[in-house]
Amino acid sequence: MSNEFPHNRPLAVVVLAAGKGTRMKSDKPKVMHELAGLPMINWLLKSCEALNPDKIIVVTGPDMPELEAAVKPHQTVVQETRDGTGGAVRVAAPLLAGFDGDVLIVLGDAPLMSENTMRNLVAARGDSPLSVLGCLLQNPFGYGRLILNEQGFLHAIVEEKDATPEQKTIQLVNTGVFCVDGAQLSGWLEKLDNNNAQGEFYITQLPEIIGSAHKMVVSVTPDVHETLGCNTRADLATLEGHLQNRLREQFMESGVVMRSPETVHLWHDTQIGEGTFIEPNVIFGPKVKVGKNVTIKGFSHLEGATVKAGAILGPFARLRPDSVIGKDAKIGNFVEIKKSKIGDGSKINHLAYVGDCEMGERVNFSAGAITVNYDGFQKHKTIIGKDVMVGSNVNLVAPLHIDDGAFVAAGSTINEDVPADALSIARDTAKIRKGWAAEFREKMKQAKAKQAKKKA
Secondary structure (H helix, E strand, O other): OOOOOHHHOOEEEEEEOOOOOHHHOOOOOHHHOEEOOEEHHHHHHHHHHHOOOOEEEEEEOOOOHHHHHHOOOOEEEEOOOOOOHHHHHHHHHHHHOOOOOEEEEEEOOOOOOOHHHHHHHHHHHOOOOEEEEEEEOOOOOOOOEEEEOOOOOEEEEEOHHHOOOOHHHOOEEEEEEEEEEHHHHHHHHHOOOOOOOOOOOOHHHHHHHHOOOOOEEEEEOOOHHHHOOOOOHHHHHHHHHHHHHHHHHHHHHOOOEEOOHHHOEOOOOOEEOOOOEEOOOOEEOOOOEEOOOOEEOOOOEEOOEEEOOOOEEOOOEEEOOOEEEOOOOEEEEEEEEEOOEEOOOOEEEEEEEEEOEEEOOOOEEOOOOEEEOEOOOOEOOEEEOOOOEEOOOOEEEOOEEEOOOOEEOOOOEEOOOEOOOOEEOOOOOOOOOOOHHHHHHHHHHHHHHHHHHHHO
8 A cells, every 4th residue: 555654654553452441340342432323443443544554453452352343354463461552562563574664553542533643643753763642731640741852852751650840840741652663663662671560561661762862753733632542431421522523513614504513412424414404402323314405403313314405304303213304304393203205395294103104295294193003013014195185193004005195184093095186084973962071070079079978
């Protein structure tokens, strides 16, 4: 593969992803926890793949088949003993044998790292043996500090616990992301030691091994959110918030209007067309495609649905999987659509359920009407033609076919096919018994009086 980096060097990416996620109180590998419906590791891999590297190697922990499947077709290698970031890179080293190029080392639990930031880090290495990604923090407590020499090159990485009071005032911190000379990496890894409180090997020792006589470079990212890691459920929620902001901004830049963007929740594969207007508190689940100039009113929930241009949804509309809403159709408040195709210009304005239905164009499906699609054993289909009027509080008992132009009277329960342009009505004859309600109330009054006497 070719790339666009200086010197036309090949590029390999090593992703450190062996963490168990113990602090997340989960049996899942840490990087398999999802953001906008996609595992963290896959967000990071998207950015890595955009660099067009020669190879991507993912370091996993033992017994993580789910993770190995998620990162295919990329190579994986198992870190049998979790002995630090240096130990993780060591197990990847045999897959880099003979590799003479840039080796980018990234953290699987920092999923928001962008292609641009990684590209800048690789480009920054130039002829240097090492470039390190740093960021500036107002409150750098707990982070390793990047110590620069007078020429602005990296001198050392000093952990918080080892830092002097003066060094602790430094706001330039280590993010854990490195770009290394692949030809020399294996030799440097052999010199790592575990003479620390944790007894582990850390890649932060590389500057010490390389030596400050070499011009090691720091590339600073302006977006600290890209460097955030994930160790707890609270961290996961924080990352979700930042990712949602990023997704919303991308849609708004493409011409989508959001009245209160912070209340709109998106999925990783959501598609929304230009000119669409989204009111507050709208949730997009997986596999939603929305065309141009659609209006989605507040508190609507969409999942697995396709909405064509000019349609109006909500408020409080629910679209379930395999639903297709036609052009200029209207799906109103408290309407649920499931596995149904709604024709262009049709209206289901309020308080209705449509399931397993094919509805033609310009149908008026009134309040309280439903398709009765389940008999307790099987789902059945309702087919409604064009220009049909379905009155209020109608039960359409499937399987059923209502042909073009038919009219179904309000309050009917229909279980026979309706031919074109016919009226179908199925109601009991009304019976009126004069004075019945007054007599009933009197009887109830007398019964209560008798009960009161017995208690006395």
